[in-house]
Amino acid sequence: MxxxxxxxxxxxxxxxxxxxxxxxxxxxxxxxxxxxxxxxxxxxxxxxxxxxxxxxxxxxxxxxxxxxxxxxxxxxxxxxxxxxxxxxxxxxxxxxxxxxxxxxxxxxxxxxxxxxxxxxxxxxxxxxxxxxxxxxxxxxxxxxxxxxxxxxxxxxxxxxxxxxxxxxxxxxxxxxxxxxxxxxxxxxxxxxxxxxxxxxxxxxxxxxxxxxxxxxxxxxxxxxxxxxxxxxxxxxxxxxxxxxxxxxxxxxxxRALLREAGPRKLLEEDFGRAHQVLAESEALTTAQALDALSVLRLAVHCGLADELGFSLDSHLMLLNSFQLQPGHLQARVGSELPPEARDASRARLLRESLSIS
The missing domain is CATH 3.30.590.10 (Glutamine synthetase/guanido kinase, catalytic domain)
Known part of the structure; x- marks a missing residue:
């Protein structure tokens, strides 16, 4: 770098x-x-x-x-x-x-x-x-x-x-x-x-x-x-x-997502999957990470995360949306990485940054 x-x-x-x-x-x-x-x-x-x-x-x-x-x-x-x-x-x-x-x-x-x-x-x-x-x-x-x-x-x-x-x-x-x-x-x-x-x-x-x-x-x-x-x-x-x-x-x-039973249930399921992806994945592409973070930010802003007992920092997730893209990721680890190594580093750094387990 x-x-x-x-x-x-x-x-x-x-x-x-x-x-x-x-x-x-x-x-x-x-x-x-x-x-x-x-x-x-x-x-x-x-x-x-x-x-x-x-x-x-x-x-x-x-x-x-x-x-x-x-x-x-x-x-x-x-x-x-x-x-x-x-x-x-x-x-x-x-x-x-x-x-x-x-x-x-x-x-x-x-x-x-x-x-x-x-x-x-x-x-x-x-x-x-x-x-x-x-x-x-x-x-x-x-x-x-x-x-x-x-x-x-x-x-x-x-x-x-x-x-x-x-x-x-x-x-x-x-x-x-x-x-x-x-x-x-x-x-x-x-x-x-x-x-x-x-x-x-x-x-x-x-x-x-x-x-x-x-x-x-x-x-x-x-x-x-x-x-x-x-x-x-x-x-x-x-x-x-x-x-x-x-x-x-x-x-x-x-707001409508939480009022209506069907959309709310789907969001709860997507939230659970996104949280699990970030907590357990050994490797994440940029697209996978951004999509999971997007669902978590949505759950925070519509109040669902609090209702489910999760304390998440929306702004920290937003920062990670940019800081774990390829250029930032390689700068943080101090070397250029092949895609597979980037994906593994991204998954690990996300868990550490967001304290998700």
Whole structure:
């Protein structure tokens, strides 16, 4: 493991801290902004030496902003270290796999970061725990202003900020929520209704790690699709409003699970199986662990765990949902592991962390 990444294992990222609004449903809020230079081709057309020069310029001009954080060149990282950054939402797969020099910067709290030479020259990211898009936007603004004052940005007087992908042109802003919908996921028609409502509101629905990823552990990512013709505030309001609505809908469904005899019995059985899986399994895949933790978190939040006499920490289970993914797991054990060894370590570390037996 790169020694510079070791401090990341000592604390959760800002977006996984406890106490965020509506955190029983909305895990985290993220703002991502795309910006490009007006005097250079988009990253996919940059010559390698031009891409490297931009990385050097960013280090020189923005190093003060990230003084207590890290600046990393993905080409120097192992696969396990790269996985760790993806799991903490500090880097995208597109950045890590780009055929050109790239750069990742983030602050000590991991509340704001910057990807250089991904799809766009600059991808600014900011985070907050729970349903807190306004706070995430506030965190992003100083970096946005600093970049604008130090680099000439590509902006059209009518269209707004120009981006490599036309769907980002305009504000260049994507507001997204990471939401946990275990109760709605148990009732497929209710889940479909919620996801269709999101799509009718011009919101995109993806898996936990964005486009192309699966909704492991009933975790979904919701974000705005429109960036052209509307401003920051209206885009934030649309995503924030849906977050509030889906949180209400998920809670109603959780309460209904305990009121109705059939669904309650099924949840009790699933809770027992999930607890047994975590207590007795010699090996667990990421998907198996996330699904079991999701059932346990649902039982905590709807009150079933207490009724059955189990004392479980929902936030600790949420932390484990991320800390026992492949990158974190290998960082914790200090070496790259084949899948079978990862699965065995995951099962053991989960039992130890959650004190389940």
């Amino acid at each position: 790169d020694h510079r990444l070791e401090p990341l294992l000592e604390k959760p990222p800002a977006w996984l801290l406890p106490g965020g609004p509506d955190a029983d449903v909305v895990v985290a809020s993220r703002i991502r902004l795309a910006r490009n230079l007006d005097d250079r081709p988009f990253p996919h057309r940059l010559a390698p030496e031009e891409a490297r020069r931009l990385c050097t310029e960013v280090r020189e001009r923005l190093s003060v902003f990230f003084e207590e954080g890290l600046a990393l060149e993905p080409e120097t990282l192992s696969k396990a270290d790269a996985d760790l950054l993806v799991e903490r939402s500090l880097a995208s797969r597109d950045l890590l796999e780009a055929p050109r020099p790239t750069l990742i910067l983030f602050n000590q709290e991991e509340s704001v970061g910057l990807m250089v030479n991904e799809e766009d020259h600059f991808r600014i990211q900011s985070f907050a725990s729970g349903l807190n898009l306004q706070v995430a936007a506030k965190v992003a603004r100083p970096l946005v202003r600093k970049i604008g004052s130090r680099f000439p940005l590509a902006r059209h007087p009518k269209l707004g900020y120009l981006t490599a992908c036309p769907t980002n042109t305009g504000s260049g802003m994507r507001a997204s929520l990471l939401i946990h919908l275990p109760a709605l996921s148990r009732q497929k028609s209710s889940l479909q209704h919620a996801l269709q409502a999101a799509q009718k509101s011009n919101l995109a629905v993806r898996g936990v790690h964005g486009e192309g990823s699966r909704a492991l552990g009933q975790l979904y990512q919701i974000s705005n699709q429109r960036t052209l013709g509307t401003d920051w505030s209206s885009q934030l309001e649309a995503v924030q409003g849906f977050g509030q609505e889906v949180a209400r809908y998920e809670r109603e469904t959780r």
